[in-house]
Each structure stands twice: as structure tokens, then as C-alpha cells.
Amino acid sequence: xxxxxxxxxxxxxxxxxxxxxxxxxxxxxxxxxxxxxxxxxxxxxxxxxxxxxxxxxxxxxxxxxxxxxxxxxxxxxxxxxxxxxxxxxxxxxxxxxxxxxxxxxxxxxxxxxxxxxxxxxxxxxxxxxxxxxxxxxxxxxxxxxxxxxxxxxxxxxxxxxxxxxxxxxxxxxxxxxxxxxxxxxxxxxxxxxxxxxxxxxxxxxxxxxxxxxxxxxxxxxxxxxxxxxxxxxxxxxxxxxxxxxxxxxxxxxxxxxxxxxxxxxxxxxxxxxxxxxxxxxxxxxxxxxxxxxxxxxxxxxxxxxxxxxxxxxxxxxxxxxxxxxxxxxxxxxxxxxxxxxxxxxxxxxxxxxxxxxxxxxxxxxxxx
Numbered sequence: 001x002x003x004x005x006x007x008x009x010x011x012x013x014x015x016x017x018x019x020x021x022x023x024x025x026x027x028x029x030x031x032x033x034x035x036x037x038x039x040x041x042x043x044x045x046x047x048x049x050x051x052x053x054x055x056x057x058x059x060x061x062x063x064x065x066x067x068x069x070x071x072x073x074x075x076x077x078x079x080x081x082x083x084x085x086x087x088x089x090x091x092x093x094x095x096x097x098x099x100x101x102x103x104x105x106x107x108x109x110x111x112x113x114x115x116x117x118x119x120x121x122x123x124x125x126x127x128x129x130x131x132x133x134x135x136x137x138x139x140x141x142x143x144x145x146x147x148x149x150x151x152x153x154x155x156x157x158x159x160x161x162x163x164x165x166x167x168x169x170x171x172x173x174x175x176x177x178x179x180x181x182x183x184x185x186x187x188x189x190x191x192x193x194x195x196x197x198x199x200x201x202x203x204x205x206x207x208x209x210x211x212x213x214x215x216x217x218x219x220x221x222x223x224x225x226x227x228x229x230x231x232x233x234x235x236x237x238x239x240x241x242x243x244x245x246x247x248x249x250x251x252x253x254x255x256x257x258x259x260x261x262x263x264x265x266x267x268x269x270x271x272x273x274x275x276x277x278x279x280x281x282x283x284x285x286x287x288x289x290x291x292x293x294x295x296x297x298x299x300x301x302x303x304x305x306x307x308x309x310x311x312x313x314x315x316x317x318x319x320x321x322x323x324x325x326x327x328x329x330x331x332x333x334x335x336x337x338x339x340x341x342x343x344x345x346x347x348x349x350x351x352x353x354x355x356x357x358x359x360x361x362x363x364x365x366x367x368x
Contacts, residue, residue, distance in 0.1 A: 031368055032063050032341075035361035039345060039354070040066035046354070047242060048076040048230040048346040052263030053365045054271075056338045060264055066346070068230035070242060077228035079262045081214055082344045083250065084330050085323025087266060088259040089183045091202050093135050093306025094273065095190050097283040098205055100131075104193050107132040107286060111185065114192055118160070119185065123168030131189065133172050134182045135305040136291060142166035143179040153221055154251045159184045176291050176303060180256035183306075187255025198255055210272040215261040223247040225260055232327020233347045242347070245327045257325055266332060267340035270320050273307075274334055288319070296324070298359050308333070310359075314367035324348060331358050333366075341365035 036049040048066035064076040099105040111119055111134060112126035119126030124141065133139040144163035163181040170177070187198040194201055199217035207215050214227065224247055233242040250258045261269075272278055279287065290302035290309050297303070300311040309317050310333065320333020320342075329349070332342030341362050349355065 031364050032061075032361065033065070035357075035364065036063055036065035036343075039357065039361075046345040046347045046349060047233050049343065050076055050078075050080060050082070050230065050263055051341065051343045051361070051365070052079060052267055054267055054338075054340040060267070062264065068346075070231070070233070071244070076230045076346075079214070079264050081225050081227050081229040081260050081262055082328045082330060082346070083225065083232065083325040084259050084261045084266065085253070085257040085325035085328065086180075087261070087321045087323040087330060088253070088255065088257045090273070090306045090321045091206050091259060091269070092183050092186050092190070092198070092255045093287065094278050095198070095201050095205050096131065096135060096186050097279050097287060097305065099190065099193055100286075101280050101283045105131060105189065111189065114189055115185075118188070119164070121164035121168065122166070124164060129172045132305070134185055134189075136176070137178055137182055137293075137303055138173050138176050138291065139179070139182055140168045140170040140172050140175070140177070141179050141181045141185070142169055144181050144184070149252050151248060153249050154254075156184050156188055156254050159252065159254065160188070176293055178293075178296060180253070183256035184254055190255075202259075206269070206278060210268065210277055212261070212265045212269060215259060215265045215269070217259055218250055220251060221249055223249050230346045232325075234326055235347065235350060238350055248326065250325070253325065257323060263330070263332065263342035263344055266330065266342045267334065270332075270334040271338065271340050274319055274336065297322070298356070312367055313363050318362075318366055329355060329358065331355070331362050333362070335366055339366050
């Protein structure tokens with residue numbers, strides 16, 4: 001980032017109804033602010049960073065660093081909206097598991113039962129892939145993002161068709177590998193069973209149910225981000241200028257990554273999920289049954305049904321997911337005793353060391 005760009009930083013305590021005066025910062029809050037400052041001022045050079053942290057019993061604090069618009073120098077809006085990428089997968093998984101609780105889907109039934117003949121390809125057969133394996137990322141389905149996707153509107157079945165051009169990665173249930181295709185298929189499953197749009201079902205079953213005021217599923221072709229938000233940026237290569245890519249059609253991500261939200265709404269969502277506000281105990285227990293996971297998650301992470309279990313340096317674990325979308329990265333989650341933290345940056349960093357630093361900041365916020 002150019003030295004000519006002003007840096008805006010700060011933390012504020014947010015009450016249930018309206019902003020309140022900030023209390024004296026605790027060591028934990030100082031740690032979060034310093035961490036965000038380092039992300040925008042150091043080698044990482046992200047344009048802007050945001051965080052929302054909730055203690056076990058205390059209020060939520062929001063933090064910002066950097067700039068929200070490089071062209072104007074505008075500050076990063078507090079708790080601004082960002083594209084949350086693969087955190088969307090957890091919302092989609094919740095919708096599927098609610099349908100399981102209603103007796104309309106069975107986890108260990110093959111996907112072909114619900115979407116007959118749709119999943120066929122080289123080594124791919126929907127009669128051998130279960131709903132559980134789709135949500136758990138153990139289906140072997142290739143990721144459609146392998147293809148050179150163009151900046152245009154995509155239909156969900158078109159994305160699935162792109163994936164099916166590739167050979168199966170492995171036999172269903174034999175391994176774990178991250179594939180966005182699994183969640184496009186999960187979204188199609190929700191639509192087939194409910195006869196309603198996935199966006200409408202996520203809004204009704206999750207967003208409205210727990211009062212997420214700043215979360216929405218963009219309409220088809222909607223390239224903007226509604227409400228206060230920092231702009232998202234892209235860099236072609238190290239040293240290249242940053243390019244504003246805030247506005248784009250997000251349909252290529254759909255059930256795997258299309259949602260827009262805020263750090264505080266994500267904390268509310270994962271907290272409500274772990275508290276049993278969205279799923280009966282039987283389905284939440286299934287969601288929390290995990291298998292070892294690899295990239296793109298942190299060392300020691302395990303994957304459940306659209307939910308990631310990550311170890312904490314201070315002992316215990318936190319539950320969340322994380323998301324990547326051009327222009328934005330988000331990481332965070334909640335602990336069993338009610339602590340929550342979520343951090344967003346406004347660029348997908350080329351430096352592979354940057355996102356582990358963001359993950360360490362989440363760990364520090366939850367541990368102190």
C-alpha cells in the first residue's frame with residue numbers, strides 16, 4: 001500500500017440496540033486492533049480490515065483498519081458488509097439439515113433418489129454418492145472452479161455441468177477433498193425438495209429466523225453490495241496495482257459462496273447454530289461429526305457437514321467455516337462457551353503467509 005494512503009483505525013463497543021461509548025480497551029482488544037493494523041501496514045498490505053469480537057458475557061466490539069475506498073480515502077465502515085464466500089456453505093448445510101429434521105431428506109440416501117440422473121460423469125454416479133458425503137466433502141466430485149470461469153451470470157446446473165466434464169477425484173467416502181460442486185448440488189437438492197428458490201429458503205429458514213439484519217442472498221445478476229461496505233480489491237501479481245473488483249455477478253458461487261454479510265452477523269449466525277436455535281440436537285450432532293480436513297483450512301482442522309472444527313492454541317476448539325471471494329477473505333467462529341470472533345480483509349492476498357496471520361488473529365481474539 002502506498003505511504004500516501006491514510007490509515008484509519010479504531011474500536012468501538014456496540015450494544016444490543018445502539019452504539020455505546022467505548023470502554024477502556026482490554027489486552028485482548030488491543031491485540032485485535034494491533035493485529036488489524038499490522039495487516040494493513042505490514043508486508044500483507046491489505047487495503048482494509050474489519051473485525052467483530054464478542055466475549056463470553058460482554059458486548060460485541062467492532063474494529064477497523066486501513067481504508068474502505070482507495071480512490072477516495074474513505075474509512076472502512078464499521079461492521080461493513082462483505083462477500084462472505086464459503087461461509088455460505090454452512091447456511092446451505094443448515095437448510096439441508098432442517099429438511100432432514102422434517103423427514104424430507106435422509107442423510108445416507110443417495111443423491112440420485114432426489115435428483116435422478118443428474119449426477120453422471122467419468123467415474124461419477126449419483127447412485128453411489130450420499131447426501132452426507134456431499135455435505136462432508138467426501139463425495140469425490142471435481143470442483144467446477146478448475147475451469148476458466150468468465151465474469152458472467154451462471155445457472156446452478158451450468159456450474160454442475162462444468163464440474164462433470166472432469167473425472168471423479170476418488171471413490172465416494174474414501175477421502176476428503178474440498179469441492180464447491182458439492183454445495184451447488186446441495187443447493188439444487190434444497191430447491192428440488194422444497195420447490196422454492198435456495199435464496200428464499202435460506203432467507204426464511206436462517207436469516208429471518210435468527211434476525212440477521214445485514215445478511216442477504218444477492219438476486220440473480222445483482223453485482224453490487226447493498227449498504228455500507230468496504231470495496232474489495234484484486235492484485236494480478238506482487239507489486240502490481242490494486243484493482244477494484246467490488247462489483248461482480250456472484251452467481252458463479254451460488255450455494256457455495258454467494259452470500260453478503262457482516263462480521264457481527266456471522267458471529268450471531270454461528271453462535272445461534274451452536275446454541276441449537278437453527279437445528280434440533282440430532283441434526284446438530286450430525287453436523288458436528290467431523291473428518292480430518294486439509295487445504296484450505298488451518299492445521300488440525302476437521303470438517304463436519306458444512307462446519308469446520310479448528311483447534312485453539314489455548315486449548316479447546318472453535319466452530320465456523322471461513323470464506324474466500326474475489327476481493328474479500330473472512331475467517332472466524334465461535335467457542336462452546338459463547339466467545340465469537342470474525343475477521344475480514346478486503347483483498348485475496350497473493351502472499352500465502354497472510355491468511356494464516358488472519359487465522360492467528362482469530363485465535364488470539366478467542367483465547368485472550
